[in-house]
Amino acid sequence: MQLEVKFVNVASMASRKKAQVDIQFNWIFVIIAGAIILMFFMTIVFKNMGQSESKVSRKVVDQLVAIFAGAEVATSTAQEIATPEMQLNFLCEESGLSEFNIQNTGISKQIPSAVVFAPDKVKGRKVITWSLDWSVPYRVTNFLYVTSPLMRYYFIGTDTFNLLEDLPREDMMTREISPTLPEKILDKNNYKVKFIFFDANIQGNIESKLKINKEDVSAVSLAPDKITFYRYNGESFVQDGEPLPYLTKSELYAAIFSEDRAAYVCNMKKAFRRLEQVSRVVGARAKLLNTDACNYNSAESVLYQESINNPSINSMQLAARTCQISVNFANCKYSILADNIKKLNAKNRQLEYASCPLIY
Amino acid sequence: MNSLKSQIKMFETIAILVIFFILVSIGFVYYNSISQSLIKQESRERIELESIQAAQRLTYLPELKCTSSIAKEIGSCVDFYKILAFRDMFHSDNSPEEYYYDILGYSTITVYVIYPEEEGIVIYDKPKPNFKTKTAYQIPVVLLKEGVKNSRCGPEFSNAQCLYGLIEIGAYS
Numbered sequence: 001m002q003l004e005v006k007f008v009n010v011a012s013m014a015s016r017k018k019a020q021v022d023i024q025f026n027w028i029f030v031i032i033a034g035a036i037i038l039m040f041f042m043t044i045v046f047k048n049m050g051q052s053e054s055k056v057s058r059k060v061v062d063q064l065v066a067i068f069a070g071a072e073v074a075t076s077t078a079q080e081i082a083t084p085e086m087q088l089n090f091l092c093e094e095s096g097l098s099e100f101n102i103q104n105t106g107i108s109k110q111i112p113s114a115v116v117f118a119p120d121k122v123k124g125r126k127v128i129t130w131s132l133d134w135s136v137p138y139r140v141t142n143f144l145y146v147t148s149p150l151m152r153y154y155f156i157g158t159d160t161f162n163l164l165e166d167l168p169r170e171d172m173m174t175r176e177i178s179p180t181l182p183e184k185i186l187d188k189n190n191y192k193v194k195f196i197f198f199d200a201n202i203q204g205n206i207e208s209k210l211k212i213n214k215e216d217v218s219a220v221s222l223a224p225d226k227i228t229f230y231r232y233n234g235e236s237f238v239q240d241g242e243p244l245p246y247l248t249k250s251e252l253y254a255a256i257f258s259e260d261r262a263a264y265v266c267n268m269k270k271a272f273r274r275l276e277q278v279s280r281v282v283g284a285r286a287k288l289l290n291t292d293a294c295n296y297n298s299a300e301s302v303l304y305q306e307s308i309n310n311p312s313i314n315s316m317q318l319a320a321r322t323c324q325i326s327v328n329f330a331n332c333k334y335s336i337l338a339d340n341i342k343k344l345n346a347k348n349r350q351l352e353y354a355s356c357p358l359i360y
Numbered sequence: 361m362n363s364l365k366s367q368i369k370m371f372e373t374i375a376i377l378v379i380f381f382i383l384v385s386i387g388f389v390y391y392n393s394i395s396q397s398l399i400k401q402e403s404r405e406r407i408e409l410e411s412i413q414a415a416q417r418l419t420y421l422p423e424l425k426c427t428s429s430i431a432k433e434i435g436s437c438v439d440f441y442k443i444l445a446f447r448d449m450f451h452s453d454n455s456p457e458e459y460y461y462d463i464l465g466y467s468t469i470t471v472y473v474i475y476p477e478e479e480g481i482v483i484y485d486k487p488k489p490n491f492k493t494k495t496a497y498q499i500p501v502v503l504l505k506e507g508v509k510n511s512r513c514g515p516e517f518s519n520a521q522c523l524y525g526l527i528e529i530g531a532y533s
Binding site for chain 1: 373377380384388406409413416417419420422423425427439441442444445446448449456459460462463506507518519520
């Protein structure tokens with residue numbers, strides 16, 4: 001019997017085991033170090049992504065502010081502004097806060113003096129802007145209207161006001177025109193729908209297949225002497241507050257583009273604040289121009305005739321201030337404004353006939 | 361011996377990582393300093409843009425603009441008496457300074473009549489507290505002074521005098 005003796009090299013066995021452990025630890029070390037490096041760079045990338053998005057949003061806000069500034073000074077045909085896919089929110093409150101912001105960015109811009117009539121949200125990749133002057137009877141400011149092609153406007157009835165011919169093109173302002181309210185309102189993938197009724201009483205239930213919230217459906221009725229706003233309760237339109245008189249066509253367009261009565265009133269108050277200041281300057285100018293030959297101090301001149309209660313304020317200023325501070329326009333005397341406008345027109349004609357400098 | 365070798369290898373790896381992170385940090389610091397200077401430049405450009413917007417608003421303000429029919433004929437036309445009335449508003453009890461701050465911001469607006477008379481009229485003055493720089497922008501304008509007998513402003517307008525001037529907007533930053 002042969003005895004086989006095998007000598008086992010213990011040292012080399014230990015060394016192989018050590019190598020195996022060493023390799024494993026090496027890989028663990030590589031994975032941990034690699035993960036730390038990757039996390040470091042991912043943090044930088046995500047931080048920069050956030051900053052870039054803020055930068056783009058800030059640029060869009062600056063661009064819109066520049067457009068609003070331009071619209072304040074000059075009336076323009078409708079413009080289409082290309083933007084990244086986003087939602088612009090417009091806010092105008094009784095408290096005096098007036099701003100617009102980009103959803104989910106925290107970037108906002110206050111617009112305390114700009115008179116902007118817009119839905120509460122403007123979605124999509126395009127923003128449509130259009131401006132018209134508001135002259136009562138002298139130019140006071142420009143109204144800026146903002147909308148989106150993704151919103152749909154239904155014009156119901158006969159357009160006796162000739163509003164449709166001046167509206168932005170149909171590809172900018174999606175609309176349907178119908179002599180009567182359709183029996184069923186179908187969903188056409190619009191995020192907001194507005195109904196404009198020409199001199200009609202809105203009654204009865206409406207069968208709606210719209211797949212949007214009832215808050216995103218609203219209506220306005222335009223009559224020769226008043227504007228009436230309506231809210232949608234899911235079944236029918238409910239009147240929203242008292243009807244409001246108006247002075248010019250620009251206010252009818254304002255009612256079309258406004259989100260609701262509250263937003264319309266809020267922006268009209270900004271307009272009346274402007275009217276007060278402009279009337280002050282125009283009145284003071286009339287006093288400076290007053291001579292024996294060209295007399296501005298007459299019963300017909302509402303800019304020169306001082307009010308009894310406050311001699312430093314003229315009648316037009318007072319009427320504008322009353323509208324500006326009136327809650328929900330309850331005390332706003334449109335009749336006085338309309339009367340003042342007639343008087344100023346008459347006075348201006350007289351001055352023109354006498355070859356005197358005009359009031360406006 | 362083997363353990364020394366492995367320790368050296370470990371130190372080598374750590375040293376590579378440390379140098380790598382130092383290089384990345386240097387790159388990061390450099391990137392940050394460039395970003396900061398870009399941000400400062402953008403901030404300066406925004407202030408300039410705001411000043412130009414204020415200037416644009418100013419020349420078209422109904423409070424200063426010539427009456428409609430004349431304004432259409434003459435480009436940058438401001439009414440001389442409106443300027444005086446606008447100035448006087450801010451010196452009255454019921455000053456609308458707060459209201460016009462929303463439109464004109466921190467600025468000083470001066471109307472300089474340069475021909476045929478010479479006159480400087482400050483119509484709005486609201487400097488920024490602790491401002492560092494003031495930049496002036498000038499816009500040439502025609503100042504229409506109506507009601508001046510035996511004068512003409514161009515072939516179309518009688519009893520009116522044309523004055524030539526500049527509106528200077530001093531913007532603060």
